[in-house]
Amino acid sequence: MMHNILILGGYGNTGRPIAELLLQETNCRVVLAGRNRKKAEAAVSELNDRFAGDRTTAAVVDAADVVSLNKAMTGVDLVVVASSTAAYVEQVATAALDAGIDYCDMQYSTAKLAVLQGMAARIQAKGRCFITDGGFHPGLPAVLVRGIAPRFDRLDSARVGSVIKIDWRGLEFSPATVEEMVTEFLDFKMLAFEEGEWRQTSWWSMWKPLTMDFGEPFGKQYCVPMFLEEMRSLPERYPTLHDTGFFVGGFNWFVDWVVMPVGLPLLKLSPRRMTQPVGRLMEWGLKRFSKPPYEALLKLEAEGMRAGERQRIDLILSHPDGYLFTAIPVVACLLQYLDGSARRSGLWLQAHFVEPERMLADMARLGVGVRLSGQ
Ligand SMILES: NC(=O)c1ccc[n+]([C@@H]2O[C@H](COP(=O)([O-])OP(=O)(O)OC[C@H]3O[C@@H](n4cnc5c(N)ncnc54)[C@H](OP(=O)(O)O)[C@@H]3O)[C@@H](O)[C@H]2O)c1
Structure with a gap:
């Protein structure tokens, strides 16, 4: 079957490589919007x-405008939301349900998840498949845990960390993206599952943060817990697990130690007035102070028992381009959706929608470095 896929944000930093990989890997037609x-x-x-068959077309769509959404979704099978439009999730998801099409998004947003969870019964009743929290993080940390768990008889601990170093200088963003990024800092929950319970870390602990060793080229990096919805169900799925969570590394010294400590209190005080100035300072800090080496890494450190012995396994995924590292998991997930093997009705987190072994194999084939040690 030849699918028609609408990509909101199709010419953005994330949407563009998603379109390229879909054209490369499938016979689908894509609309860049x-x-x-x-x-x-x-x-x-x-x-x-670049790709045979003239399979790409353009559409002007504003996620804030329901009429343009309805028009763009006519004749399409799936909408991929690669736009910084978490604020408009209700319109976009409703338009998808009204048009009778499936949906996949990749924003980090607690508010977005709450809206979609509120629509879950309707999604199920209409037989639609909605995949949310796609991409790198959110999107991959729980896949790593699910992928490695079968190698243990008893999984005790599974912590996932990431470090993303991007050459921001060469990138152009939609102003909506910078605003959304800053708004997300207000959503950010520093929760990790420690000694059998979810615990909140305070910002004061930044003075003595957790470190994780990412190996070459970054070595030890400090990380802070960042709650991802996909991690929530892991302790129920693996009842022996007493430590798990996702831990995110910093951007650069200026953004971590100047923009964050100054910007966050200002944002909390007056989100509406402060979003733009903090966003501008953040963008300037990213472009001015980021320096090589540039690479994005995701590392799982898993510990437990196997055949009566203690075992530790590290799984490291890497890619030199942080945006391709976001697009590849989305497309690897969509490959399972498009061939029908994973598609089922309901609302799913990408990390729990996919079959992890195939996901890792497809990502490796599409250029993600996969290193496993200590098996
Ligand atoms: N899960 C992950 O690992 C991960 C990683 C990276 C990024 N992301 C998410 O992906 C999204 C895109 O990020 P990006 O870095 O690719 O941003 P970007 O390069 O600025 O692209 C954003 C795209 O969204 C479009 N857009 C913005 N507002 C829109 C609206 N109201 N209606 C229609 N289109 C709109 C922009 O086009 P116009 O402004 O011209 O309309 C642009 O094409 C963000 O939500 C980001 O948080 C997720």
Whole structure:
């Protein structure tokens, strides 16, 4: 079957490589959508030059405008939400349900999840498949835990950390993306599952943060807990697990130690007035102070018992380009959806929707470095 896929944010940093990989890996047709016709058309013409069959078209869509959403979703099978539009999730998801199409998104947003969870019964009743929290993080940490768990008779501890170093200088973002990124800091919960319970870490612990050794080229990096919905069910799924969580590394010294401590209290005080100035300072800090080496890494440290002996396994995923490292898991997940092997109705987190072994194999084939040690 040839699928028609609408990509909101299709010419953005995340949407564009998703479109390329879909054209490369499948026979689907893609529609690149956003608010800027020129940018959409320029990306379409490049992709049609590179991939046979003129399978890419452009559409002008504003996620805030229901009429444009309804129009764009006519004749489409699936909408991939790679746009910084978490604030409009209700419109986008409702338009998808009204059009009778499936849905996949990749924003980190507690508010977005709450809206989708409120729609879960309708999604199920309409027989639609909605995949949320796609991408790298959210999207992959719980896949790593699910993938490695069968190698243990008893899984005691499974912590996942990430370090992302990107050359922000060469990147252009939609202003909506910077605002969404800053708003997400207000959503950020520093929760990890420690000694059998979910515990909140305070910002004061930043003065003595946890470190994780990522090996070459980054070595030891400090990380803070970042609650991801996909980690919530792991202690129930693996009842012996007493320590788990996702831990995120810093951006660079200026953003971590100047923008965050100054910006967060200002944002909490007056989110509406402070979002733009803090966003601008953040963007400037990312572009001015990020330095090589550039790479994105995700590391699982798992411990437990196997055949009566203690065992420790480390699984490291890496890619030199942080945006490709977001697009690859989305496309690897969609490969399982598109061939029908994983598609089922309901609301799913990407990390629990996919079959982990195939996900890891497909990501490796698409260019993600996968290193396993201590098996
Ligand atoms: N899960 C993960 O691992 C992960 C990793 C990276 C990024 N993300 C998420 O992916 C999203 C995109 O990030 P990015 O870095 O690719 O941003 P970006 O390069 O700025 O692209 C954002 C895209 O969204 C479009 N857009 C913004 N507002 C829109 C609206 N109201 N209606 C329609 N389109 C709109 C933009 O086009 P116009 O502004 O021209 O309309 C642009 O094409 C963000 O939500 C980000 O948090 C997730």
